[in-house]
Amino acid sequence: MDFTIQNNKDTRSGFGEGLLEAGRRNPKVVAFCADLTGSLKMGDFAKEFPERFFQTGIAEANMINMAAGMALSGFVPFTGTFAAFSTGRVYDQVRQSVAYSNKNVKIAASHAGVTLGEDGATHQILEDIGLMKMLPNMTVIVPCDFNQTKNATIAAAEYDGPVYLRFGRPKVPNFTPVDEKFVIGKAQMLQEGTDVTIFACGHLVWKAVLALPILKMMGVNAELINIHTIKPLDVEAVLKSVRKTRCVVTAEEHQRNGGLGDSIAQVLALNDPCPMEMVAVNDEFGQSGTPDELLKAYHLDTPDIVEAVKKVVARK
Amino acid sequence: MTINELERIASQVRRDIIRMVHGCQSGHPGGSLGATDIVTALYFDQMQIDPANFRMDGNGEDMFFLSNGHISPMFYSILARRGYFPVSELATFRRLGTRLQGHPTTAEGLPGVRIASGSLGQGLSVAVGAAQAKRLNGDKHLVFVLMGDGEQEEGQIWEAAMYAPAKGVDNLVAIIDYNKKQIDGSTDDVLNLGDLRAKYEAFGWNVIEMSGNNMQAVVNTLKFARENAFQGKPQLILAHTEMGMGVDFMMGTHKWHGSAPNDEQAANALSQLTETLGDY
Numbered sequence: 232m233d234f235t236i237q238n239n240k241d242t243r244s245g246f247g248e249g250l251l252e253a254g255r256r257n258p259k260v261v262a263f264c265a266d267l268t269g270s271l272k273m274g275d276f277a278k279e280f281p282e283r284f285f286q287t288g289i290a291e292a293n294m295i296n297m298a299a300g301m302a303l304s305g306f307v308p309f310t311g312t313f314a315a316f317s318t319g320r321v322y323d324q325v326r327q328s329v330a331y332s333n334k335n336v337k338i339a340a341s342h343a344g345v346t347l348g349e350d351g352a353t354h355q356i357l358e359d360i361g362l363m364k365m366l367p368n369m370t371v372i373v374p375c376d377f378n379q380t381k382n383a384t385i386a387a388a389e390y391d392g393p394v395y396l397r398f399g400r401p402k403v404p405n406f407t408p409v410d411e412k413f414v415i416g417k418a419q420m421l422q423e424g425t426d427v428t429i430f431a432c433g434h435l436v437w438k439a440v441l442a443l444p445i446l447k448m449m450g451v452n453a454e455l456i457n458i459h460t461i462k463p464l465d466v467e468a469v470l471k472s473v474r475k476t477r478c479v480v481t482a483e484e485h486q487r488n489g490g491l492g493d494s495i496a497q498v499l500a501l502n503d504p505c506p507m508e509m510v511a512v513n514d515e516f517g518q519s520g521t522p523d524e525l526l527k528a529y530h531l532d533t534p535d536i537v538e539a540v541k542k543v544v545a546r547k
Numbered sequence: 548m549t550i551n552e553l554e555r556i557a558s559q560v561r562r563d564i565i566r567m568v569h570g571c572q573s574g575h576p577g578g579s580l581g582a583t584d585i586v587t588a589l590y591f592d593q594m595q596i597d598p599a600n601f602r603m604d605g606n607g608e609d610m611f612f613l614s615n616g617h618i619s620p621m622f623y624s625i626l627a628r629r630g631y632f633p634v635s636e637l638a639t640f641r642r643l644g645t646r647l648q649g650h651p652t653t654a655e656g657l658p659g660v661r662i663a664s665g666s667l668g669q670g671l672s673v674a675v676g677a678a679q680a681k682r683l684n685g686d687k688h689l690v691f692v693l694m695g696d697g698e699q700e701e702g703q704i705w706e707a708a709m710y711a712p713a714k715g716v717d718n719l720v721a722i723i724d725y726n727k728k729q730i731d732g733s734t735d736d737v738l739n740l741g742d743l744r745a746k747y748e749a750f751g752w753n754v755i756e757m758s759g760n761n762m763q764a765v766v767n768t769l770k771f772a773r774e775n776a777f778q779g780k781p782q783l784i785l786a787h788t789e790m791g792m793g794v795d796f797m798m799g800t801h802k803w804h805g806s807a808p809n810d811e812q813a814a815n816a817l818s819q820l821t822e823t824l825g826d827y
Contacts, residue, residue, distance in 0.1 A: 261683070282683065285714075293672045293706035300612075300676025303661055304604045304684060308676075323666050324703070328673060332653050332663045 232421045233406070234440050240377035240405045242398035242434075243341045247272025249384025250309060250339070254280050260388050261301060263287050263294045264311040270400075271311035271341050295321045295336070299328040302335045307388055313347075314340035314397055315356035318363060329393045330366035337387045338363075342400045344484035345512070345529055346434055346522035355517035355525075361489020363395040364462045370415060371461040373397045373483075373491075375436035377405040379459060382413035390415055397433065399484075401522040404437050418465035424454035427540050428472040428479050432458050432491050435482040435510065435531060442536040451540060461491055469498050473505055478547050480539045482510040484531055506546035508539040548592045550762050555823040556628060557587045557762065561793045562820045563624035563637055563827060569813035571641040574649070577803035579621035581788040582693060582724045584760050586611075586621060589691060590629045593769040598630040601658040609688045610677055612662065614670020615695035615724065616650035617805070622660075623647050628824065631659035637827045668701025670694060671721055675711050678719040678781075689776055693722045697729030700738050705750075711781040712751025719781040720772045721752075724759065726790040728801040744785055752783040759786030794819055 254260045254276050261283040264273050268286070277284040287294040291312055298308035310317065317340035318325070329336045340359060347355045364371045370392060374380040380398045387394040394415075407419075421436070422443060431439040436457050446453045454472055458465070473479060479499065481492035492509035499505060512529050526532045560583050568574035590596070594609040602608075613622050620640065627634045632646070639645035646655040650665030661677075664670055674692035681688060698704065711719055723743065727734050734740050744754045753775065757768035765786075772782050790804070791797030794816040808816055 285679065287710060288706075288713075290703075290706035290710065292668075292703040293675070293710055296669045296672030296703070296707075297676030297679065297710075299662060300673035300678075301680045303677055304606060304680035306680055306683070324669055324672075327663050327666045328669055334662070 236404040236406055238405050239402040241400060241402050242374060242377055242380040243270070243400060244272045245374070245377035245380030246339055246341065246384050246396070246398055247275060249381035251275045251279060252381070253385050253388035254283065257307060257388060259305060260307045260309070261285065262309045262311060263298050265289055265291045265294050265316065267312050271339065273311050291316045291321050292324050295324040296328050298336045299332060299334040307335055307337065309337045309339050311339045311341070313354060314343035314359045315354050318356060318359040322362060326366055330368045333368045334393060335391055337394045337396060340395065340397045343397045344399060344434065345517040345525040345531070346399050346401045346484060348400065348522045348525065349519050351519040352516040357486045357512050357517065358489060359397060360461055360485050360491065361493070364489070364494065368393055369462065370394045372415065372459060373432040373461055374459050375433055375457055376403060376407055378409050378411070379407045379413065382411055383459065386413040386415055399434055403434055406437070416460045416463045416465055418468035419457040419459060421455040421457055422453070424452040424476065426452045426476060427544055428454045428456060428476045429482060429536065429540070430456050430458050430469065430479065430491065430495050431482040432461065434484050438531070438533045439482050439536050441533040442540070445533070445537050446540055451544060453540060458491055461494055464494050464498065466498050469495060470502055473499065473503055477505050478543045479505065479507040480510060480536060480543055481507070482536050485511055487511040487513050506543050508543040510535050510539050550766065553587055553591055553762050553766070556591055557583050558821045559824040560587055560621060560624045560628060562817060562822055564620040565794070565808065565813055565816045565820065566826065567620045567624070567637055567640040568807045570638065572807045573641055574620050574807060575617040575805045576620065576807070577790040577797055577801070578615065578618040578695065578724065578726065580794060580797060581726045581760070581790045581792045582618055583621050583792070584762050584765050585722060585724070585786055586625050586693065588762060588765045588769055590625050592766060593773070594691065595688060598659070601631055603661055605661065605677065606684060606686055607688065610661065610690045612670045612674045612677070612692040613651060613664055614692055615667060615698050616664030619649065619651050622651060626659035632657060634827045667695065667698045668703040671704055671707040674719060674721065675707050675716055678716050681718055689718050689720055689773060691720045691722065693724060696723055696725045696727060696734055696740060697737070699723065699740055699743065708747065708750045708752070715779050716781050717777050717779050720776070720784065721781065722784040722786055724788055725785050726788045728790045728804065730801065730804045732801055747783045751780060753780045754783045754785060756785045756787065759788035760792045
């Protein structure tokens with residue numbers, strides 16, 4: 232993988248562009264938004280397809296169920312609000328009317344994790360991946376940059392079934408190929424290595440990319456794999472890598488409980504146990520601050536990944 | 548269909564309800580009996596539907612959603628009697644492996660059910676979404692949804708109640724099964740609903756009241772609602788019903804909301820309900 236930074240862009244803008252493109256490709260794509268059109272970057276879709284855009288007001292439960300009702304008739308509804316209000320606030324609606332009823336609803340969730348920043352812990356959900364991956368029928372996607380979020384949005388629209396699509400607020404390095412086809416459930420090999428496997432998702436993928444040259448200087452040849460689809464997990468790719476490297480670090484902007492690391496740990500424990508370290512939030516809520524300050528404060532930064540690698544390699 | 552024919556079907560549906568709930572010794576007979584006349588009139592007379600060719604998308608036909616999913620025995624009996632699936636399957640209600648789950652679901656592929664319900668307060672929103680889909684499709688059919696009155700205590704109902712008039716969703720007919728009882732007692736005691744008519748009117752709905760256990764009144768009201776569709780406003784029918792209607796000892800109390808009759812009680816109940824179409 233070429234790690235050249237093409238530009239710095241927010242993943243939510245990748246969603247906005249992806250939604251517009253999906254809407255152009257398929258007239259059945261519709262969008263609902265609970266009073267966060269600007270934040271979710273859904274304005275271009277709303278402008279181009281006003282009859283297919285539904286402003287619901289600040290009423291997320293109603294939004295989720297209306298989307299389920301509309302999906303019945305063959306439409307492909309996206310719902311847009313912050314991740315906190317896309318999951319915890321509407322869990323029962325998502326569980327009964329989307330997941331259990333297996334409706335073709337795409338839950339687009341922005342401002343996930345501590346990198347939402349100054350708004351603080353009420354809005355910085357760190358439990359959403361766990362909540363969503365526990366639901367049968369639900370696909371959970373956490374793309375890492377602008378291009379990948381755009382491509383994942385297009386893939387979600389083409390996929391038949393409930394999808395939770397998680398992205399964020401800050402501008403981050405955009406480095407994945409512009410028009411790379413996003414394959415749901417297929418892990419993305421970013422760098423092959425032999426000494427340790429780093430499985431990362433979302434904003435932490437770039438933090439892990441930055442760890443690679445540091446690790447190389449330390450004499451550690453790390454493999455980096457982007458697990459952009461938490462569920463269904465690419466178990467084959469995980470086991471294949473681990474057979475080679477024999478130790479694992481996971482990195483995510485989420486609680487340790489219920490997140491990517493938890494999914495990887497399950498695969499390892501059941502199939503091929505080996506030393507593992509998790510870079511994740513450890514059972515606490517976030518707080519106000521800038522995204523960079525918060526990533527440091529909650530030990531979700533590049534130095535934390537490097538430390539975790541040192542620790543896990545020593546455990547081999 | 549004549550009123551007499553509809554009443555005869557309703558009597559058989561009520562027998563089915565008693566037999567289903569008695570058969571598995573669980574379920575919700577009270578509300579099922581009370582709402583029977585409304586849903587019988589919808590499925591056998593008023594809705595434009597094609598039971599032999601059930602389509603999940605509901606395109607080109609009227610759609611019905613049961614928001615208060617616990618009155619599933621009534622829903623299942625009417626779906627079966629209308630031809631969505633074999634009447635004999637009613638005997639499997641709530642038994643392991645059945646398509647007739649305690650609350651309606653789509654997971655087992657039961658024809659006639661389009662979405663799960665059970666957790667209350669969601670059906671009105673689903674119906675609004677389905678109604679908007681019909682508008683996008685240029686489909687001039689109606690969407691009906693039945694809700695409980697206790698269910699009006701759920702906050703989400705009022706999100707949908709605010710949305711539908713604000714967006715002019717006028718191909719929607721919502722019905723409240725207004726029996727004034729819920730599982731813990733009367734709605735007045737549990738959480739007073741206040742003036743439901745005034746509340747919905749204040750939200751911008753056309754509100755119609757009807758006697759929900761008088762078949763002629765039900766048919767007339769549903770006809771009226773269809774004639775008044777597509778005039779800019781959603782419609783709400785406040786259906787005054789009696790929980791347990793048709794079985795004397797189940798009426799006038801909330802006690803039969805969610806409990807099953809024993810052998811003697813079931814025999815007593817069935818002696819009050821004429822078998823008209825043949826028991827399953």
